[in-house]
Structures are given as structure tokens and as C-alpha cells.
Amino acid sequence: MTLGELCRPDFPILARPVHGRPLVYLDSGASSQKPRQVLEAMQRYYERSNANVHRSIHTLGEEATEQYEAARDAVRGFVSARHRQEIVLTRGTTDGINIVAATIGRTLRPGDEVIVSEMEHHSNLIPWQMACRDRGATLRAIPVQEGAYLDMAAYARLVGPRTRLVAVAHVSNVLGTINPVAEIVRHARDVGALTLLDGAQAAPHLPLDLAALGCDFYVFSGHKMLGPTGIGVLYGRLETLETLEPGVGGSEMIKEVWLDHAQWNDLPWRFEPGTPPIAEAVGLHAAVDYLEKLGMERVSAHERDLTRRCLDALTAIPGVTVYGPRNPEIKGAVVAFNVDGLHPHDGAALLDQSGVAVRAGHHCAQPLARRLGISGTLRASFSVYNTAADVERLAEAVAGLRDQL
């Protein structure tokens, strides 16, 4: 039995029909479905332990705190971080990047440079545009070459003594390119620059060892990795986090407060202002447990197999253009494509009529779309519960698209 066939029964939503056809869900890159284990963990939390964390001196408060902090420990193990203080629980990838941008941003000076890439999701671009604009710093971008890869020679020329931070995607949400992040981090560290990796499309699909990778920050979302919406992770290297002032204020992130000043809390709570998403943390914990039980090496191999099948099937259809690397070994669980003469939104709407859910549009990466000279693409993305049969249904529906409009 393949991994997809093994996992499917755990995902209740996959049993529903769409427009009278069995659902083929190929939009996990936007948001994955959730297994029963995650849904039940959250239900159990709300029915048995729901309370605020950290300050409530009663049984429910203790249980809630225990479960919230246990989620942190689970995430630490999942990403191979050295210390639990390095795991900041956020509202999602965008929130994590904004927390870092608010923190680092206030230390930027005119002449400083922040490097992003041309393939960034808007979430890893706009916060840096805003920080640079506010502080008179300069934003630079690593170009994309051959429509698929970061131009590493250009990066080597861009990075230098003015570089304060390099923020790039681990895996492109459009092209699927697995970027050479170890090399990117190494170059940045050589010049004393900080690094932030956007792992939104990597954490759900690849084994991570952040201690070994050595990046300063790594961010991802719970809802793309079988967990609930409204929770994410900001990993910060302890040595880096210790030097930073919090950029966002509120309760929880302080130790002692006076009318005109305050003393910051210890790590990691210093970066967690306000009541956190507690039930969501419990759900994320269950999602991490689910993925770890499967094994991320196995998850990754399964999705690589689906990506290979998808590339083979789509490239065999006349009039279909596929974007990004053709080699599944350096491609995440994402395949973007277009059908000649068909707008991606029409394609997605027609595929939906066959019960096939894919994403369409610029995928929140307009500069990349502009670089590729297109307004958007269709995008199929995979998760643990997808099967070879799903890819076949997609290919069959795509082959019939042009006759329908």
C-alpha cells in the first residue's frame, strides 16, 4: 500500500464528492486537509482543557499551558532545533516574517541592504519593502534564471558588507524549486548578515535540520502541514534571538511593567504577545505527531514520486507548458502549468467541475509571474494523502480542458 492510500482514510473531507465526482484535492500548497487526529485533538482540548495559558492558576489553566508548551517541544523536535527557546509560536508564516521584519527593521540604517529573491511569495517581500522604505535601506533581489533557479553567481555579487539580512524561500510556491539554502546561509554568514528562510512550502514536505542549516530564522505555517489555520512557527537561532528587541508588544511578552517602561520576558515568550492560538497549537502538535509517525523521509519520497508522475503526465499533453525544474529531486510538491489559450482561472473553474481542486493565478508571487512573462498559472500541489490515481484524474481532466471552452 502506498503512503497516499494508507493516509486517505484519516482525512474525512476526502470522502466528499464535488460536482458529483469524488474530490481530488491538489491544492495542499495553499492549505492542506486535516486528519481526524488533528480535528479530534482540538475538539478534546476545547471539551476538556480550554483556558488561557501561563497565568491561570487552576486545573484547566495548567492543562492548557501544559498542552501549549508541549506543542513547542514537539515542533522543536520536528525541525531539529537545539533549544525550546528557539521556537516562537506565531499566527502563521506571514506573521513570523512580520515579527522579524518589525524587530530587525528598526535597526536598519540608510545604506544597509536586505536581499530577497525574485521568486518570493509576497509575504516574504512586502514586509522587507516596508522595513527598507521606513529606514532608508535598500532592497535587492536575487534574479531567477532559466525560469527556475536562483542565479547564485548574482547572489555572490549582491551579498557583501552592506547586507544586513537575506530572506529567501526554501521552496518556491510556484516553481517548486528547492533552493540551495545551505549555500545561501553560508555566504550570508561569511559577511555577517542574518538569514531568514521562508519554509512555508518546505516544512510540510522535507525533513528539516535547522541546527545544522544554521539559518537565523525559519518560518512556516501549521495549515499547510495538516494542522489548523491561525498557527505558525518562527524558529530563531538562540544566539540571534537573545540580541533582539521585540518588535511587537502586548501582554505575555513582558516580565514587569511600569507606566513608562517594561522589562521583556524570557525567550521564547518575548516574541509571543497576547493570548496565543492555544487550540491551534494543540492541533499543530497532533499534525507534527502525524507527520513524524509517517517519517518525513518517507513523506518526501512519496511526494517526489507524485511530482515525477505529474510532470510526466502533463508534459505529454499537447498545449501544456510546465514551469520550474523538471527534475523532481530538486523540486518540492508543486507543479505549475498552463494550457495554451486558456486563462488559469477558467482552467481551475473547469477542473473544479470534474471534482479536481487546483490553484490558479499568480500565487502571490507577481514579480515572478512578470519575470516568466505570464499573468498566472494553474498549480497542482501534493500532500501525504494524494495518490497516483489523483495525478491520473488531473491529467485526464487537463487533456479535456480546451474542448470545454
Next chain:
Amino acid sequence: MSAVQYSDVIRQRFRNPRFRGRLADPNLSFEDVNPLCGDRIAIEGRMESGRLADARHHGDCCAICGASADLLVEIGLGRSVEELRRIQPADLLERLEADIRPTRLRCVTLPLTVLHGALAGKEVAR
């Protein structure tokens, strides 16, 4: 569902648009984008004696948006500025004869926003 999302009207207007293209001498024009999907549509028109004498649309958009723009030009020809301003999304929806989902409603209304922007003399932002 009673109507289909891609009605015959939409298919025909997509395959054979009647007013797609550019005008040689427009005296009003505007374009806008749908930030959700990146669709971009421009409308060029020529007002003569206070009425829309001719108009064309062009851009990079889906079949629903393109069909809506084509119908809008057809409806608008010969109308005064005041009459053009009174055109509502419902006028387009009725003529599209399609089951337009809430997620695609903006595809229908974008051309109308563009036309009304052109009438208001709006500048295109770059």
C-alpha cells in the same frame, strides 16, 4: 444548479469577441487589475456629441471577464455619460446567462470599474 458557469454567451464571446482590440483615436481610456487573480483589462472609447460612438477592450483576463467586457461595450455603445454611469453589474449578469459564483463576481464587474474609471478621467497607476 440551473445555469452553468460557462454559458453559451460566455463561450461565444470568448471564442469570437465582437469588440476586442484597440481604437485608433480614443478620447477616454482606463485599465485596472483584479488583485486577487492579476487580471488586467483596458477599455478605450471615443465620445462623440456626448455619446459613446465606439469602444474596444483588451487585456489579459479570463473568459468571464472578457465576455463581460465585450457585453459591456455592446450595451454601452450610443449611450450618454450619465447612461453609461448607470450601468450596473446586474445588467451584465443578466446578459451573461451564467451561474456566476461569488469568487468570480469580480471577473464580471472589473470591466465596469474600468469603464467608470475612464468616465471619471482616472489615471492608470504603474
